[in-house]
Amino acid sequence: MKFDVLTLFPEMFAQAFNYSILKRATENGLISLNLVNPRDFTLDKHKKVDDTPFGGGAGMVLMCQPFIDAYNSLDFDCDYEAVILSPQGEKFNQSIAKELSEREKIIFICGHYEGFDERIKKITKARELSIGDFVLTGGEYPALCMIDAISRLIEGVLGDDTSSVSDSHSDGLLEYPQYTKPREFMGESVPEILLSGNHGEIEKWRRLQQFLTTNKKRPDLFKNFLKTELNKTDKKLLRENKHLF
Ligand SMILES: C[S@@+](CC[C@H](N)C(=O)[O-])C[C@H]1O[C@@H](n2cnc3c(N)ncnc32)[C@H](O)[C@@H]1O
Structure with a gap:
């Protein structure tokens, strides 16, 4: 299983993949992580990824161009599903984890600040998923929760495959x-x-x-x-x- 993650904070993933099940699964070649930073796709010298909302209001909104260019740089030549992290999405659960674990690759698009320009959701056609009815600062922890839950369901990741069955x-x-x-x-x-x-x-x-x-x-x-x-x-x-x- 491949995980591609679009994130402005790739460093947040290093720790999680350095311990326990995710570390072992990576070392055994059962999962792999590809971190892509939309900031590397900006076209201006300040590497700007967000801007003020049209119509006014608080906070900064993530801009289409760096996210869509980062998204389009990925390899789509496989059985993949794209997930956009959002508190407005369908609530993630064990049966969604099972469904996603059957794909070859999951692409996670993590938001931050006030969230995404709505057109990012529309253009990527990504499935909007939430980890619960509360608002976090970014999509990195939700993506990590989902990666962990999905990885446990991949054959060979847990020492004893029956342990996820009784979970x-x-x-x-x-x-x-x-x-x-x-x-x-x-x-x-x-x-x-x-x-x-x-x-x-x-x-x-x-x-x-x-x-x-x-x-x-x-x-x-x-x-x-x-x-x-x-x-x-x-x-x-x-x-x-x-x-x-
Ligand atoms: C501060 S939130 C933006 C919330 C947005 N203004 C709203 O009210 O819907 C920033 C980012 O964190 C992520 N996020 C926050 N809460 C989440 C949740 N419950 N589930 C999944 N992602 C979440 C999303 O990627 C979101 O774009």
């Missing part, structure tokens, strides 16, 4: 509670079932915990889950435990 949101439910050593800490014990060695019962307990946790923390998700086509095992488990909901 929260992968099947519309939150993950079951996890415990590690010691068995007891400050009077709090690990649930007995997890120490039993009975894998069938552990699976059943974990699935029930997914239902209970999701119902408690995100009733909206649980309601949606119940509307989906449930398999026989889930139906049975829900029936047997209906007094808990």
